[in-house]
Amino acid sequence: MPTYDLNDVITNRIDKKVNYGKARTAFDHEKGPNNEAIVSPIPNPTHNLWIDSHLIPAVADIVNTVTVTSYQHNSAASGFGTAVGESAGVIELTRDPTVADQRSWLACSTVGTQSTRLNNWLRATYGATYLPKFAIALAGGGNGNYDITARSDYEEIYPQSTNEEYYWDYESGVFVMVGDPNGNLRDPLLTQSGGNYT
Structure with a gap:
């Protein structure tokens, strides 16, 4: 298993949220962004x-x-x-x-x-x-x-x-x-x- 520090985890979470609209549930080596199942869209302002x-x-x-x-x-x-x-x-x-x-x-x-x-x-x-x-x-x-x-x-x-x-x-x-x-x-x-x- 790869070694991850806090920055790696935060970066992985942001990548999955922002670029894929998914909630991070596992490390990338366990579950890549395309395999995350929980949708987590970014809120849209009214404009x-x-x-x-x-x-x-x-x-x-x-x-x-x-x-x-x-x-x-x-x-x-x-x-x-x-x-x-x-x-x-x-x-x-x-x-x-x-x-x-x-x-x-x-x-x-x-x-x-x-x-x-x-x-x-x-x-x-x-x-x-x-x-x-x-x-x-x-x-x-x-x-x-x-x-x-x-x-x-x-x-x-x-x-x-x-x-x-x-x-x-x-x-x-x-x-x-x-x-x-x-x-x-x-x-x-x-x-x-x-x-x-x-």
């Missing part, structure tokens, strides 16, 4: 309420609805875009030029344009199918309704795998690699699935 959040389904839809924009490949969608019935597709993340070592990336509606950053992503507290997936591939795919798993350079990454650790800030649409990215990292990163409140 930041999602008035129609009761309309967010427990299972993520594969097309856009009135309240949720679906970011994933869907060949059966009526089109590519943000209208109801369409799919917003996958996103090619934009590198944050203010951060060294290509550690930080932004989810933007227009690739390379930081001012179009998409925020208010839905946490897994609304349902497990809202947990976003990320992959790495060579640049150039852009945003679109295409199947990135068909690309030969595609590789899904996981937040708790060695040399792949990252966290996703749901409220701001910011993806951050933990430490210095692996030298084999291709850029940019792509979201495979996820949804945000519209």
